[in-house]
Amino acid sequence: MKLRLPGRRNRAEAAPDPAADQATQLVKAGGKGRPTPRRHEAQGRRPGPPPPPPTTRKEAYRRMREQQALRKADTRAGAARGDELSLPARDRGPVRKLVRDVVDARRNAGSFFLVVAGLVLVGYFIPNPAVQNYTVFVWFAFFLLIAGDSVFLGRRIKKKVLERFPDQPHRMKGLVWYGISRATMIRRWRFPKPEVAMGADV
Structure with missing residues (x-):
């Protein structure tokens, strides 16, 4: 039999028990499985009071x-x-989404329309007949390029729409015009923003 001096405890009695402390916290939590939050923590999670009604x-x-x-x-x-x-209503639906992806995945001649139109406008104001004639030639050539590229783009839109949605009625003229009008905008200015990379396989 070992004698124990008064005021001294065994090591087993002096060491804290983590499991007991956790159980005590759970009991204090009222059976919720977590300790009761402190007052400032609970107040931080509460929504603020509604703003007062306007006076004027x-x-x-x-x-x-x-x-x-x-x-x-x-x-x-x-x-x-x-x-x-x-x-907006004109941009909704999976078919319109497909048309936008087809346009955004290729490099369109119409994307340079605003740039070329600005250069042509500047050339008209230069008081030089040679420059003006050259400007008219550039504008006419670019117009033919846009027309040919738009025809190719329209065929590609029709092909992709009929492949993906063969059992649905489509207004192809409206879809083609929707794609061509988007193709005439600079890529970074298009809305909604392009979601496919240039050259992606749509």
Whole structure:
């Protein structure tokens, strides 16, 4: 029999038991399986109080405009990402999505329309008959290039749409014009934004 001095404990009694501490915390939590959060933590998770109602008509109108601007910004951001619910009616649907991918996956002559049109406009104001004649020739040649590229693009759109959606009725003229009008815009300015890389196999 070992004698034990008063005030001294065995090592087994002095060492804390992690399992016991955890069980104690669970009991204190009221059976929820987690410790009760501290007061400042619980207050940090609570939603703030609602703003006070507007006191004047001017303030109410200002709040309404802010909310409308916020909704428009969210809608436009979703449409730029290609969110189906945020897109305008003319851009919705898997068929329109396919047409956009076909246009965005190739290098279109129409993408340079604004650049060439700006150069032609500048050439018209140069008081030199030779430069003006050359400008008219460039404009006419570029117009023929756009026409030929648009015909090729229209055929490609028809082919892809009939391959992917053969059992659906399609308004091909509308789809082709939708693709050609998108092809005349600079790639970074297109809306919704392109979702396929240049040269991708659509």
